[in-house]
Amino acid sequence: MSVDTKQPAYTLVFDPSSNGQTYSATDFQKSLEKGSDEEKIVTMKAILATMLEGNPLPELLMHIIRFVMPSKNKQLKKLIYFYWEIVPKLDEDGKLRHEMILVCNAIQHDLQHPNEYIRGNTLRFLTKLRESELLEQMVPSVLACLDYRHAYVRKYAILAVFSIYKVSSHLLPDAKEIISTFLAAETDPICKRNAFLALSELDREGALTYLEANITNIEGLDPLLQASFVEFIRTDATHTPSLKSQYIELLLELLSSATSDEVIFETALALTVLTSNQSILVATVTKLVDLAVRVSDNNVKLIVLDRIQDINASNPGSLEELTVDILRVLNAEDLDVRSKALDISMSLVTSRNVEDVLQLLKKEVQTTVNNKDNDKSMEYRTLLIKTIRTVAIKFGEMAGNVVSLLLDFISDLNSVAASGVIVFIKEVMEKYPQLRESLLNNLLLKLDDLKSAKAYRGALWILGEYAETEHEIQDCWKHIRTSVGEVPILQSEKSKLNKNKEGEEDEEKELTQKQGGPIILPDGTYATESAFGANEQKEVSEDEEEDKRPPIRRFVLSGDFYTASILASTIIKLVLRFEKLSKNAGIINALKAEGLLILVSIIRVGQSSLVKKPIDEDSTERLLSAIAILMDETNPNEKSSERELLELAFLQATKESFKSQIAASKRINKKISTKSLGENAELIEKPIIFRQLVGEDSNIVQKDSIQEDLELAIKGNAARSNTHSVTSMLKKIVPLTGFSDPVYAEVYITNNQFDVVLDVLLVNQTKETLKNLHIQFATIGDLKIIENPPRVNVVPHGFHRVTVTVKVSSADTGVVFGNIIYDGGHGQDARYVILNDVHIDIMxxxxxxxxxxxxxxxxxxxxxxxxxxxxxxxxxxxxxxxxxxxxxxxxxxxxxxxxxxxxxxxxxxxxxxxxxxxxxxxxxxxxxxxxxxxxxxxxxxxxxxxxxxxxxxxxxxxxxxxxxxxxxxxxx
Incomplete structure (x- = not known):
C-alpha cells in the first residue's frame, strides 16, 4: 500500500520506569560508562523513553558511541538502532553532525556482519532513515546483501533498496532494474512479496509484466504473493479503468480457487471496490459469509460482518437473496456476532424471503428454550424476540403467524422478553385491525401461563382497550374472574390455611408414630429421617402451590398491587364499553357487582397479614376511585356530561395517546430510512462515464474506499485540524501563575483519547538567571504524570517551554497541581512558586x-x-x-x-x-x-x-x- 513516507514514524518503546522515577543526563552517562551489558540495556530503555517524551539528550551521543556501540550483545544492538532512529542527526545549520561519521562506519560493519540477524536488523533500520548523506555510503553494502544466502537478510535488503530510492532517486538510479532482476531470480515467498510491492510502487509497467507472466499459475502461488497481486490490481484498476473488466475476471478466478482466508478477504474487498454488479457482489459476499462461518476467532467474524454491512449500505438491494445465508453465522457463541448478523439480515428481509427468515428464527428460539440453564441463551432469546418483532411490524401479513409463534414461547421467556412480546402485540393490534379478534383469542388462551407481572399488566391493558364486542368483553371478563380465583380472597385464603394446618398436624402425628425405629435403606444400611428433609419438602410444596395459583391472585398475594390497580382500570373500561354495546341490565349489573367484589376483596387482603407486602397508598387510592366510579354508575341521577367525561378518560384518551406514540415512531423510522437513502442516492446531474470512451490519459479516477480508510487511519481526519481556530485554542490556555510572580507560567491543554498533554510556557520575569529551574506536577483522581521535565537554566527575561504528559484512566474529575522550583542566591534556600490548579475537563x-x-x-x-x-x-x-x-x-x-x-x-x-x-x-x-x-x-x-x-x-x-x-x- 502506498503510504506517505515523508513523515517520520518511530518505533514505540515500553517505558520501564512505571514508578515515575526520573534521571538526569549525568546519571545516564555514569551508568553507560561503568555498567554491565544488562545495566546498559535498562539505561538505554530509559534513554529512549526520555527522548520520546521530547527531551533529545544531545550530550549522550558520544557516550553511546563510545560505550554502547562496540558491544556485541544482540539486545543492546537492537536498542541502539532504535536510538539511531530518533537521535537528531543534523546540527543547527542543517548539516550532518560530525559524530555520525563514526555511526556510518559501525552501520557498514553491521551490514557485512556474518550473523544474519544483525544484518537484517541493520537493513530494517535503513528503511527508516531519511538522510541521503548517510544512505549514500550504505548503497554498496545494501546491494551486496541482495545476494546473501539467508532469506531474512534478503527480504529487508530489497525493502532498503526501495526506501533509498524513495528518499533520493539519484543514489540508486537503476533501482527498478535491480528489483526486477531480484524478483525474477528469487524463490522465497516473503522476499518475492516485498520485491513485488516495491516494484508496483516504482514501476507500474514492470509489475504489470510480472503479473501477466504469472496469471496462468496464480492459483498455485504463495498466499503472500497472491495478496500483493490483489492489492496491485485494486490500485491499478482505479487509475486505469480500461483494464477493469480483465482485472475483475482475474479476481473472480482467484476468489473461487483461493484457500487462504487472508487472500479471500482481500480479494472480496477488492471486487466490491471495483464493481457494483449484483451477481459479482452476491458471489463475493457468499465467500465472505463462508469465511465468517468457518473462522473461529470472533474478532474476525465481526470484521467480516462489518465489511458485509458496508457493502450492503453502499449497494442497497443487491444482497437480498443472501439473507438466510448470512443467518448461518448465528452458530457462533458470541452474542455480539449474533447481534451483528441479525442486524444485517433484518436490513435485507423482503416479502419474498420473510417466511424463510421467520422459520429459521423460530428454530433458533426453540433451541434457546431447550437450553434453560445458560444465561447467554436468555440474552440470545431476548435478542431473537426483538428481531422477530421487527420483522412482523415491517411485514403486516406475517403478524398473525408471528404472534402465535411468540405466544407459544411466552411462558418460557423472562420478564423483559415477555414484556417485549406484549408490546409487540399492542402495536400489531393497533396497526392491523383485521387481526384483533384472532389475536385477542390467542392472548386469552396464553395469559394463564404468564409469570411476569409486567407483561401481565400490558396484557390487561390490551384486554381493556381492544375488547370491542359483547362476546369479546364477556370472554375477557371470564378470564379475569378465573384469574382472580375464589372471592372474597381473604376468607378463602384463611380457610385454606386452616385446612393446611390441620393436615400438617395429622402428618406430624403419623411421623411420630413411624419414628419408633431406624429406616432400612435399599442398600441394606440403617438410617434415620432428618427434620431438614421434611422442612425442604414443605418449602417445595409451598412454592408449587404458589405457582398453581391463577395469575392475578398470585400477583396480589405476593404484594404486587400495581397490577391490581391496572386491573381496576381494565374492569372500568370493560363495564363502560359493555354499557355502550348492550341494553341487558341484568348482565351489566352483574358485571358491576362482580367487579366491586373483586376490588373490595383485593383491598381487604392487601390490608391483612396474608400478603408478603401490604398495599401501598397509591394503589389503595386507585382501587377506591374505581370502586367509587362503579358505585356512581348505579346512580340514576348521573349527568350526561359526567358520563362523557368518564368515557373520554377511560375509553378514548389512552388509545389516542398510544396511536400518537406509534405515529411518532413511524415518523422517526421514516426519517432514518430517508437519511440512509439520501446518503446512498446518486445525483441526477452526476456525469455518465463510458468505459470505451475513456482514454489512458483521462483524469477520471475511481474512488478507492480502502485506500481512503487507510490514509484516514494513518493521518487522522485532516479536516478537523482546520476547525481549530485561534480563538478556540486560546480558550484552552490556562494561566498557572500571576504576572507579579518571578516566573510567569501558562499551559495549553491538548486532550487526546487516553492522555492529556500539558504544553507549559515559562517566562523568567527577573533580571537574573534562574538556575536549576524545574516544574513539578502532582495529580488528584485517576490521573498519572508520566514524567516531570528536567532542570534547566533560564536567562533573564528568557522563555522556556516544557511538555508534560498525563495519563487518564477514567472519565473522572481530575486535578493537576504543582509548583516551580529554582535555586536561590548564594547561601539561600531554593525558591518556590505555587501554581494554580488545572482541572481536566471530563467532557x-x-x-x-x-x-x-x-x-x-x-x-x-x-x-x-x-x-x-x-x-x-x-x-x-x-x-x-x-x-x-x-x-x-x-x-x-x-x-x-x-x-x-x-x-x-x-x-x-x-x-x-x-x-x-x-x-x-x-x-x-x-x-x-x-x-x-x-x-x-x-x-x-x-x-x-x-x-x-x-x-x-x-x-x-x-x-x-x-x-x-x-x-x-x-x-x-
Whole structure:
C-alpha cells in the first residue's frame, strides 16, 4: 500500500520506569560508562523513553558511541538502532553532525556482519532513515546483501533498496532494474512479496509484466504473493479503468480457487471496490459469509460482518437473496456476532424471503428454550424476540403467524422478553385491525401461563382497550374472574390455611408414630429421617402451590398491587364499553357487582397479614376511585356530561395517546430510512462515464474506499485540524501563575483519547538567571504524570517551554497541581512558586450514544451508583433547559419529545452517554416550570457503574443551573 513516507514514524518503546522515577543526563552517562551489558540495556530503555517524551539528550551521543556501540550483545544492538532512529542527526545549520561519521562506519560493519540477524536488523533500520548523506555510503553494502544466502537478510535488503530510492532517486538510479532482476531470480515467498510491492510502487509497467507472466499459475502461488497481486490490481484498476473488466475476471478466478482466508478477504474487498454488479457482489459476499462461518476467532467474524454491512449500505438491494445465508453465522457463541448478523439480515428481509427468515428464527428460539440453564441463551432469546418483532411490524401479513409463534414461547421467556412480546402485540393490534379478534383469542388462551407481572399488566391493558364486542368483553371478563380465583380472597385464603394446618398436624402425628425405629435403606444400611428433609419438602410444596395459583391472585398475594390497580382500570373500561354495546341490565349489573367484589376483596387482603407486602397508598387510592366510579354508575341521577367525561378518560384518551406514540415512531423510522437513502442516492446531474470512451490519459479516477480508510487511519481526519481556530485554542490556555510572580507560567491543554498533554510556557520575569529551574506536577483522581521535565537554566527575561504528559484512566474529575522550583542566591534556600490548579475537563471523554429502552432499564437497575441533583434555574422554557443540559453533559436524549414546546409545564426524559474508556452513564430528568415564579425546578438522577462518573456529571448538571442564575451585564 502506498503510504506517505515523508513523515517520520518511530518505533514505540515500553517505558520501564512505571514508578515515575526520573534521571538526569549525568546519571545516564555514569551508568553507560561503568555498567554491565544488562545495566546498559535498562539505561538505554530509559534513554529512549526520555527522548520520546521530547527531551533529545544531545550530550549522550558520544557516550553511546563510545560505550554502547562496540558491544556485541544482540539486545543492546537492537536498542541502539532504535536510538539511531530518533537521535537528531543534523546540527543547527542543517548539516550532518560530525559524530555520525563514526555511526556510518559501525552501520557498514553491521551490514557485512556474518550473523544474519544483525544484518537484517541493520537493513530494517535503513528503511527508516531519511538522510541521503548517510544512505549514500550504505548503497554498496545494501546491494551486496541482495545476494546473501539467508532469506531474512534478503527480504529487508530489497525493502532498503526501495526506501533509498524513495528518499533520493539519484543514489540508486537503476533501482527498478535491480528489483526486477531480484524478483525474477528469487524463490522465497516473503522476499518475492516485498520485491513485488516495491516494484508496483516504482514501476507500474514492470509489475504489470510480472503479473501477466504469472496469471496462468496464480492459483498455485504463495498466499503472500497472491495478496500483493490483489492489492496491485485494486490500485491499478482505479487509475486505469480500461483494464477493469480483465482485472475483475482475474479476481473472480482467484476468489473461487483461493484457500487462504487472508487472500479471500482481500480479494472480496477488492471486487466490491471495483464493481457494483449484483451477481459479482452476491458471489463475493457468499465467500465472505463462508469465511465468517468457518473462522473461529470472533474478532474476525465481526470484521467480516462489518465489511458485509458496508457493502450492503453502499449497494442497497443487491444482497437480498443472501439473507438466510448470512443467518448461518448465528452458530457462533458470541452474542455480539449474533447481534451483528441479525442486524444485517433484518436490513435485507423482503416479502419474498420473510417466511424463510421467520422459520429459521423460530428454530433458533426453540433451541434457546431447550437450553434453560445458560444465561447467554436468555440474552440470545431476548435478542431473537426483538428481531422477530421487527420483522412482523415491517411485514403486516406475517403478524398473525408471528404472534402465535411468540405466544407459544411466552411462558418460557423472562420478564423483559415477555414484556417485549406484549408490546409487540399492542402495536400489531393497533396497526392491523383485521387481526384483533384472532389475536385477542390467542392472548386469552396464553395469559394463564404468564409469570411476569409486567407483561401481565400490558396484557390487561390490551384486554381493556381492544375488547370491542359483547362476546369479546364477556370472554375477557371470564378470564379475569378465573384469574382472580375464589372471592372474597381473604376468607378463602384463611380457610385454606386452616385446612393446611390441620393436615400438617395429622402428618406430624403419623411421623411420630413411624419414628419408633431406624429406616432400612435399599442398600441394606440403617438410617434415620432428618427434620431438614421434611422442612425442604414443605418449602417445595409451598412454592408449587404458589405457582398453581391463577395469575392475578398470585400477583396480589405476593404484594404486587400495581397490577391490581391496572386491573381496576381494565374492569372500568370493560363495564363502560359493555354499557355502550348492550341494553341487558341484568348482565351489566352483574358485571358491576362482580367487579366491586373483586376490588373490595383485593383491598381487604392487601390490608391483612396474608400478603408478603401490604398495599401501598397509591394503589389503595386507585382501587377506591374505581370502586367509587362503579358505585356512581348505579346512580340514576348521573349527568350526561359526567358520563362523557368518564368515557373520554377511560375509553378514548389512552388509545389516542398510544396511536400518537406509534405515529411518532413511524415518523422517526421514516426519517432514518430517508437519511440512509439520501446518503446512498446518486445525483441526477452526476456525469455518465463510458468505459470505451475513456482514454489512458483521462483524469477520471475511481474512488478507492480502502485506500481512503487507510490514509484516514494513518493521518487522522485532516479536516478537523482546520476547525481549530485561534480563538478556540486560546480558550484552552490556562494561566498557572500571576504576572507579579518571578516566573510567569501558562499551559495549553491538548486532550487526546487516553492522555492529556500539558504544553507549559515559562517566562523568567527577573533580571537574573534562574538556575536549576524545574516544574513539578502532582495529580488528584485517576490521573498519572508520566514524567516531570528536567532542570534547566533560564536567562533573564528568557522563555522556556516544557511538555508534560498525563495519563487518564477514567472519565473522572481530575486535578493537576504543582509548583516551580529554582535555586536561590548564594547561601539561600531554593525558591518556590505555587501554581494554580488545572482541572481536566471530563467532557472531552464523554460522547453521546444510543441504546434501546429495555437495555436502559436493565442498566438502570444494575448500576449501583446514583447521584441525585436538585435543579432550580431561571431559563425561559423547558426546551432551553434540555438543550443546555445536553450541551453541558454531552449526553444523548433517548425519549421522543415531539410534543414538547416552549409552553410545556412538565418534562421527563432519559439521557445516555458513553466515555472513551467504555463507561456508561444514564440520566433521568424530571423537571417542571413553576407557574408563579416561572423558574424551572425538579431533579436529575444520574446512574453509572462507578462513583467518579456519576459525581462528575452531577457537578456539570449543578454548574448548568448556577450559570443560568449568574448575573449578565447587558450594557456598560
Amino acid at each position: 472531552d471523554y464523554i460522547k453521546p450514544s444510543k441504546t434501546d429502552a429495555d437495555n436502559f432499564r436493565s442498566m438502570w437497575n444494575r448500576f449501583e451508583w446514583e447521584n441525585k441533583i436538585s435543579v432550580k434555574c431561571d431559563l425561559p422554557s423547558l426546551p432551553n433547559y434540555l438543550d443546555e443540559l445536553v450541551k453541558g453533559t454531552n449526553m444523548n436524549v433517548l425519549t421522543n419529545l415531539e410534543s414538547l414546546n416552549d409552553n410545556s409545564r412538565f418534562l421527563s426524559c432519559n439521557l445516555y452517554a458513553k466515555s472513551s474508556f467504555g463507561e456508561e452513564a444514564l440520566a433521568n430528568v424530571c423537571v417542571e416550570r413553576d407557574v408563579e415564579t416561572k423558574s424551572i425546578v425538579g431533579t436529575v438522577r444520574i446512574r453509572s457503574k462507578g462513583q467518579g462518573l456519576a459525581l462528575s456529571l452531577g457537578d456539570r448538571v449543578a454548574m448548568i443551573a448556577k450559570e443560568s442564575k449568574a448575573f449578565k451585564l447587558a450594557r456598560v
